[in-house]
Amino acid sequence: MGVQLVVSDISPGYVLPVIERTVGFHNWNRYAAVNDEFVDIHMDDTAGKAAGYPGAFGMGNLQYAYLHILLNEWMGTAGRIVSLSCQFRAPTLKGMVVTAHGVVTGVRPAGDEVLVDLEVWTQNEDGRRLAPGSAVVALRPDPPAPTPSA
Amino acid sequence: MAERTYVTEAMLSVIGRPYGEMVSFPISASDIRRWALAVYYPEEPPRLFWDEDYARTSIHGGIVAPDDFNPFAWMTAQPSGVRRRASSAADDLFEGKLGVPGPGLQFMLNGGLEVTYSGVRMRPGDVVRTASSIVGYREREGRLGLMLFTTMEAAWTNQHGDLIKTQRSTLIRY
Numbered sequence: 001m002g003v004q005l006v007v008s009d010i011s012p013g014y015v016l017p018v019i020e021r022t023v024g025f026h027n028w029n030r031y032a033a034v035n036d037e038f039v040d041i042h043m044d045d046t047a048g049k050a051a052g053y054p055g056a057f058g059m060g061n062l063q064y065a066y067l068h069i070l071l072n073e074w075m076g077t078a079g080r081i082v083s084l085s086c087q088f089r090a091p092t093l094k095g096m097v098v099t100a101h102g103v104v105t106g107v108r109p110a111g112d113e114v115l116v117d118l119e120v121w122t123q124n125e126d127g128r129r130l131a132p133g134s135a136v137v138a139l140r141p142d143p144p145a146p147t148p149s150a
Numbered sequence: 151m152a153e154r155t156y157v158t159e160a161m162l163s164v165i166g167r168p169y170g171e172m173v174s175f176p177i178s179a180s181d182i183r184r185w186a187l188a189v190y191y192p193e194e195p196p197r198l199f200w201d202e203d204y205a206r207t208s209i210h211g212g213i214v215a216p217d218d219f220n221p222f223a224w225m226t227a228q229p230s231g232v233r234r235r236a237s238s239a240a241d242d243l244f245e246g247k248l249g250v251p252g253p254g255l256q257f258m259l260n261g262g263l264e265v266t267y268s269g270v271r272m273r274p275g276d277v278v279r280t281a282s283s284i285v286g287y288r289e290r291e292g293r294l295g296l297m298l299f300t301t302m303e304a305a306w307t308n309q310h311g312d313l314i315k316t317q318r319s320t321l322i323r324y
Binding site for chain 2: 051062072077081084138
């Protein structure tokens with residue numbers, strides 16, 4: 001994050017900068033510690049397999065957090081998240097490279113804000129969508145251009 | 151032959167009834183800092199979440215928590231005491247709190263979230279209150295057999311009565 005967002009540049013099809021995390025116990029343990037989520041399927045391969053998965057897998061809410069990071073890294077101080085929804089369709093497994101993505105699907109004025117509709121999702125390195133979803137953010141319009149002096 | 155279902159009349163009877171009210175302890179700046187460090191790992195989290203001097207100059211006027219922050223982790227002010235998970239954790243966390251037996255299924259997964267934020271942020275010192283309700287059940291055959299999808303709804307408010315967010319979450323049990 002470092003480039004000032006220009007709201008007037010945003011239109012359907014606009015692609016957000018991607019964020020990336022290589023996931024495993026280093027991420028899951030930290031999340032478990034702050035969320036008090038010490039659940040066997042997130043800590044133990046035997047438990048993950050018993051649940052029908054290849055091994056231990058990551059928390060869905062951590063993918064949800066990554067989608068928040070995607071949107072906030074893009075907006076910076078220019079806006080806020082209005083809504084964010086996703087389904088956890090496939091697990092994150094140890095060593096997986098997870099990327100979070102967003103594409104603008106609509107832009108609409110709303111009073112003194114600009115509402116932007118987005119399709120958002122996380123996926124693995126093979127392109128499989130893990131947590132598909134949608135979001136709405138509210139952006140502050142670009143400041144008016146300075147009036148040239150006479 | 152009757153269609154197989156995990157949903158009982160008792161479970162249907164509790165739809166819409168509030169349960170699981172929680173009141174957080176006052177949020178601390180270190181709670182927010184640790185949450186941000188965990189979810190942003192291995193990247194450094196934005197200064198808004200841990201640098202008071204920087205946060206004071208922001209539109210928020212001070213440190214705020216990430217939108218997805220959980221102020222109820224580890225222990226709540228109400229109900230008080232350490233939470234202990236029972237062996238049939240899913241039923242005890244949901245239908246059991248409403249006084250009816252749940253489906254007694256062994257496994258549970260997080261199916262997804264739908265959250266709407268009001269624009270009111272969680273800040274150090276805030277006390278957050280929430281209560282949940284089960285809004286519906288549906289079932290589907292999946293790779294792992296018949297799966298029960300339970301949708302819960304909750305609203306979070308702060309000590310001023312300001313709405314922070316509303317959320318719907320889906321629990322998958324099988």
